Amino acid sequence: xxxxxxxxxxxxxxxxxxxxxxxxxxxxxxxxxxxxxxxxxxxxxxxxxxxxxxxxxxxxxxxxxxxxxxxxxxxxxxxxxxxxxxxxxxxxxxxxxxxxxxxxxxxxxxxxxxxxxxxxxxxxxxxxxxxxxxxxxxxxxxxxxxxxxxxxxxxxxxxxxxxxxxxxxxxxxxxxxxxxxxxxxxxxxxxxxxxxxxxxxxxxxxxxxxxxxxxxxxxxxxxxx
Amino acid sequence: xxxxxxxxxxxxxxxxxxxxxxxxxxxxxxxxxxxxxxxxxxxxxxxxxxxxxxxxxxxxxxxxxxxxxxxxxxxxxxxxxxxxxxxxxxxxxxxxxxxxxxxxxxxxxxxxxxxxxxxxxxxxxxxxxxxxxxxxxxxxxxxxxxxxxxxxxxxxxxxxxxxxxxxxxxxxxxxxxxxxxxxxxxxxxxxxxxxxxxxxxxxxxxxxxxxxxxxxxxxxxxxxxxxxxxxxxxxxxxxxxxxxxxxxxxxxxxxxxxxxxxxxxxxxxxxxxxxxxxxxxxxxxxxxxxxxxxxxxxxxxxxxxxxxxxxxxxxxxxxxxxxxxxxxxxxxxxxxxxxxxxxxxxxxxxxxxxxxxxxxxxxxxxxxxxxxxxxxxxxxxxxxxxxxxxxxxxxxxxxxxxxxxxxxxxxxxxxxxxxxxxxxxxxxxxxxxxxxxxxxxxxxxx
Numbered sequence: 001x002x003x004x005x006x007x008x009x010x011x012x013x014x015x016x017x018x019x020x021x022x023x024x025x026x027x028x029x030x031x032x033x034x035x036x037x038x039x040x041x042x043x044x045x046x047x048x049x050x051x052x053x054x055x056x057x058x059x060x061x062x063x064x065x066x067x068x069x070x071x072x073x074x075x076x077x078x079x080x081x082x083x084x085x086x087x088x089x090x091x092x093x094x095x096x097x098x099x100x101x102x103x104x105x106x107x108x109x110x111x112x113x114x115x116x117x118x119x120x121x122x123x124x125x126x127x128x129x130x131x132x133x134x135x136x137x138x139x140x141x142x143x144x145x146x147x148x149x150x151x152x153x154x155x156x157x158x159x160x161x162x163x164x165x166x167x168x169x170x171x172x173x174x175x176x177x178x179x180x181x182x183x184x185x186x187x188x189x190x191x192x193x194x195x196x197x198x199x200x201x202x203x204x205x206x207x208x209x210x211x212x213x214x215x216x217x218x219x220x221x222x223x224x225x
Numbered sequence: 226x227x228x229x230x231x232x233x234x235x236x237x238x239x240x241x242x243x244x245x246x247x248x249x250x251x252x253x254x255x256x257x258x259x260x261x262x263x264x265x266x267x268x269x270x271x272x273x274x275x276x277x278x279x280x281x282x283x284x285x286x287x288x289x290x291x292x293x294x295x296x297x298x299x300x301x302x303x304x305x306x307x308x309x310x311x312x313x314x315x316x317x318x319x320x321x322x323x324x325x326x327x328x329x330x331x332x333x334x335x336x337x338x339x340x341x342x343x344x345x346x347x348x349x350x351x352x353x354x355x356x357x358x359x360x361x362x363x364x365x366x367x368x369x370x371x372x373x374x375x376x377x378x379x380x381x382x383x384x385x386x387x388x389x390x391x392x393x394x395x396x397x398x399x400x401x402x403x404x405x406x407x408x409x410x411x412x413x414x415x416x417x418x419x420x421x422x423x424x425x426x427x428x429x430x431x432x433x434x435x436x437x438x439x440x441x442x443x444x445x446x447x448x449x450x451x452x453x454x455x456x457x458x459x460x461x462x463x464x465x466x467x468x469x470x471x472x473x474x475x476x477x478x479x480x481x482x483x484x485x486x487x488x489x490x491x492x493x494x495x496x497x498x499x500x501x502x503x504x505x506x507x508x509x510x511x512x513x514x515x516x517x518x519x520x521x522x523x524x525x526x527x528x529x530x531x532x533x534x535x536x537x538x539x540x541x542x543x544x545x546x547x548x549x550x551x552x553x554x555x556x557x558x559x560x561x562x563x564x565x566x567x568x569x570x571x572x573x574x575x576x577x578x579x580x581x582x583x584x585x586x587x588x589x590x591x592x593x594x595x596x597x598x599x600x601x602x603x604x605x606x607x608x609x610x611x612x613x614x615x616x617x618x619x620x621x622x623x624x625x626x627x628x629x630x631x632x633x634x635x636x637x638x639x640x641x642x643x644x645x646x647x648x649x650x651x652x653x654x655x656x657x658x659x660x661x662x663x664x665x666x667x668x669x670x671x
Binding site: 049052054055074075078079081082083085087089093095096097098106107109110111115155159 | 548
């Protein structure tokens with residue numbers, strides 16, 4: 001489903017060229033829940049940016065369902081992000097002046113769903129991640145961290161993406177809530193047959209995923225369960 | 226909710242900040258509208274004055290100034306030459322004279338006073354003794370024969386009766402209000418002048434004490450009564466536009482030679498109009514300044530908003546929002562703020578345009594108006610002595626006070642155009658800034 005071949009990303013900095021990623025290659029099957037672990041500055045975020053078509057690689061290819069997303073035009077990359085990718089952020093990144101329901105509907109709008117279908121679909125998703133009707137109408141500031149992350153997950157799932165990229169999805173939550181969120185993601189990957197690639201510091205969580213990749217100084221080592 | 230409704234909703238996301246932006250924009254737009262109204266009203270007045278007063282050319286016998294001097298009457302042949310000159314649209318011929326106590330049964334309504342006595346005294350030798358005596362001056366009544374009575378007293382100054390036909394040869398007259406009161410004259414009354422009976426057709430009130438002691442008759446009638454057939458003491462020619470006045474004056478000087486003095490009111494009108502032109506210029510500067518201020522307000526506000534919401538822009542792009550959608554959303558936000566500010570501003574502008582125009586006119590025309598008032602009392606009396614009632618300066622002074630500020634559909638459309646321009650200029654740079662936000666930034670700040 002996801003194949004990365006010889007991916008390299010370099011940045012020009014004041015002190016010279018920075019090799020954020022060097023010759024990274026790996027493969028994740030459809031429906032697998034994979035994790036990437038590594039220290040700060042190891043290149044985890046850069047890798048996630050490239051996989052999400054938020055940035056372009058210096059060299060190499062990223063094949064999602066056999067399409068090299070790094071070669072797509074900016075407009076097609078937007079469409080790819082809207083329909084094929086779901087993002088889950090550590091700080092949730094919900095739009096503050098929109099309700100939970102509207103945040104999910106926003107993703108549905110970008111995914112091209114007709115306006116009249118969006119409220120039902122968004123409500124159903126939020127219900128699935130455990131938000132009550134009343135909570136769905138709240139703005140993010142009136143939701144707990146765990147609830148906000150659930151909204152973020154619902155938003156990521158909105159357009160039935162083939163790949164969900166999660167950046168420290170439990171990093172901002174207490175351990176109990178973090179476990180619940182992880183379990184939710186895990187069950188979704190199973191029920192929706194969605195591929196999930198999560199960046200995490202938490203080795204316990206990484207240990208429960210189908211595959212684990214370790215990044216060190218921009219170079220990847222592959223581990224198997 | 227779509228991109229437009231999100232933009233509209235975002236515009237009111239922070240009520241206090243949005244309120245402040247809207248208020249500043251409203252003041253800016255209000256100022257634009259008020260200045261546009263002021264400029265338009267003043268320009269209309271300038272054009273009106275240029276089309277009327279500034280197109281007149283006065284032709285007098287050479288050597289005459291006020292009621293004194295030398296020179297021979299103008300002739301019918303000269304009138305023909307003037308009337309046939311290119312760009313002349315009309316000629317008014319005037320003959321002025323005075324009615325002494327032996328010429329009429331009327332009693333002048335004016336007492337001479339020290340100034341009048343000085344003007345009318347004359348010297349004579351007494352019985353060949355060589356001794357010079359000064360005779361006691363006698364008040365006289367000025368009488369004007371004109372081919373166009375409206376050029377001397379406009380119809381709105383006629384308080385009873387009706388104006389007279391300048392081409393008539395009947396013994397009919399318009400009589401000044403104080404002279405009529407002094408002699409118990411009313412419409413239909415008669416009086417004697419140069420041995421003939423003259424019928425009063427109308428009473429006028431010019432607002433000038435000297436003029437209201439005068440009589441206006443048809444030119445031919447006065448020429449006959451005074452036994453001066455064909456005599457003309459002054460001509461007023463009207464050019465088709467103020468732009469052609471200088472050329473017409475030059476052509477008339479060539480064709481009439483040095484027997485006449487030709488003066489145009491263009492320069493006087495131009496000088497008198499200078500304050501109005503200053504106001505028009507000031508108003509235009511105000512329009513530009515206020516529009517720029519409005520654009521800068523919305524520009525800085527939107528730049529601040531975009532900077533503040535970089536992460537949000539990154540998130541929207543990360544979840545599939547295109548540059549175009551984000552830009553449209555923020556432009557809608559800017560447009561909403563501008564339109565709300567614009568609507569309030571138009572209200573402010575409508576309310577403020579009248580007082581602002583009056584204030585601008587008053588503050589810029591105080592000095593010239595005072596000067597004109599002085600001229601009306603000084604030169605006016607001298608000119609009145611020769612029978613010319615009309616005074617450019619006093620007319621302009623009155624004109625300045627009658628500038629009406631009017632909000633026309635064109636001005637309204639211009640204001641709306643300025644508002645849209647403000648919104649577009651104000652959101653162009655933020656839009657460019659939005660396009661440069663890379664969605665990857667949202668992850669880098671994690």
